[in-house]
Amino acid sequence: MLNKMTAESVHFEDFKLNKQLLNAVVDQGYKIPTPVQQKTIPAILAGHDIIGIAQTGTGKTAAYLLPLLYKIKYAQGEIPRALILAPSKELAIQIFENLIQLSKYCDIRSVCLYGGIGPKTQIEQIEAGVDIIVSTPGRFLELYRKGVIKTKSLNNFVLDEADKMMAMGFVPQIREILEKIPRKRQNLLFSATFPEKVQFFADEFLEFPQKIEVTPQSTPAETIDHYYYKTPNVKTKINLLWTLLQDDSFDKVIIFTKTKEIANNVFKFLDRKLSDQVRVIHGNKGQNSRINAFNDFRDGKVRVLVTTDVSARGLDINMVSHVINFDVPRLYEEYVHRIGRTGRAEQAGIALSFATEVEDLHLREIEKIISTKIAERPLPPQVDIAKTPPDESRDIALEIDNIRRRADPEFKGAFHEKKNKQKSPFQKQKKSFRKRR
Numbered sequence: 001m002l003n004k005m006t007a008e009s010v011h012f013e014d015f016k017l018n019k020q021l022l023n024a025v026v027d028q029g030y031k032i033p034t035p036v037q038q039k040t041i042p043a044i045l046a047g048h049d050i051i052g053i054a055q056t057g058t059g060k061t062a063a064y065l066l067p068l069l070y071k072i073k074y075a076q077g078e079i080p081r082a083l084i085l086a087p088s089k090e091l092a093i094q095i096f097e098n099l100i101q102l103s104k105y106c107d108i109r110s111v112c113l114y115g116g117i118g119p120k121t122q123i124e125q126i127e128a129g130v131d132i133i134v135s136t137p138g139r140f141l142e143l144y145r146k147g148v149i150k151t152k153s154l155n156n157f158v159l160d161e162a163d164k165m166m167a168m169g170f171v172p173q174i175r176e177i178l179e180k181i182p183r184k185r186q187n188l189l190f191s192a193t194f195p196e197k198v199q200f201f202a203d204e205f206l207e208f209p210q211k212i213e214v215t216p217q218s219t220p221a222e223t224i225d226h227y228y229y230k231t232p233n234v235k236t237k238i239n240l241l242w243t244l245l246q247d248d249s250f251d252k253v254i255i256f257t258k259t260k261e262i263a264n265n266v267f268k269f270l271d272r273k274l275s276d277q278v279r280v281i282h283g284n285k286g287q288n289s290r291i292n293a294f295n296d297f298r299d300g301k302v303r304v305l306v307t308t309d310v311s312a313r314g315l316d317i318n319m320v321s322h323v324i325n326f327d328v329p330r331l332y333e334e335y336v337h338r339i340g341r342t343g344r345a346e347q348a349g350i351a352l353s354f355a356t357e358v359e360d361l362h363l364r365e366i367e368k369i370i371s372t373k374i375a376e377r378p379l380p381p382q383v384d385i386a387k388t389p390p391d392e393s394r395d396i397a398l399e400i401d402n403i404r405r406r407a408d409p410e411f412k413g414a415f416h417e418k419k420n421k422q423k424s425p426f427q428k429q430k431k432s433f434r435k436r437r
């Protein structure tokens, strides 16, 4: 069974990407490509125009950045060869941050352009030589009109969140931009939804596009009850987990964690308490150990299985009494995969999520995808609520800012402000330009 899973899985190594990109993917912690990446990356590499219907949370940004970076390969000449348009400054920054991470081992120069600040620094960056531009439509046109941006090599064009662009009235600007860039180009259009406006636009500007749609599996079995607990930090999650497992009705439980380190820690904790009633499956475990753990759990020899999404994929485990999301998945579709493991014949399965403040926001997005309300359960009174360590608080605040920025272009995150005062990716990037030149 495990062999079958391995044979059928798609890996990043299966794509025609280079070592620099694959190493960056590893650093990002991406283990296997998401569905949108599996479909989009080969199609872009084959040179097709693309209409990608995919929401945030599906991994769509890396789905176009990786093949784009592969095509651009390395710094060349002075003028840009790729343009990524985003409807807001915040989204542009987010894409740019992703771009910087994924291109960390490539010698590629990128800039992020948006309004609301003077253009001087942005102009300097462009004039220093640039390969990829991420921009909002307005600022791009402004700098084009000033003669700063040369468009004749812009043969790669990405329009992200096309539906938002249309809704915000950007069509005239985008049209104008498309008149300035070469006709012979590859167009990649991404949109969370596909209303008529986007359809018309795609018909007008794309050439024989491949339409790639990843509709999240949106209807989990109706026999599943969804609940969540507000847990401020990891320590409190552990305390809650232990409290819940005192209840005998938790007799076949899968616990999902976001990383193998967390899986290991949870396993070690439970193994001490529940001697020989727990198994763990994650990427660092050998094939035999994984098969044994899986069999013991399936056959009811042990009560609890701790695993990551990647390791559990393809495993034929279902009919469990409880699925516990020790961490709420950031790739929202994983939620549906995870809870598909529970729900026994004639009997409701139970999915429980432990949510920090930021995971609470992710759950609200997951509710939209599954069209189901996830009800809050109060923490049992015996659960000890631990204090959040400063590092954990900082990570949570940063992630909250990122989510809010994405949802609301006007949002100025308190944490983000601070971060800017310290050192933004732009400042770091500028430094590396100087070094190179």
Ligand code: AMP
Pocket: 029, 030, 031, 032, 033, 034, 037, 055, 056, 057, 058, 059, 060, 061, 062, 330, 331
């Ligand atoms: P996006 O839909 O592009 O906004 O991506 C949503 C989140 O998924 C981001 O935090 C990405 O860094 C992350 N992500 C993208 N691709 C993968 C992958 N293959 N495996 C795990 N996480 C990913």
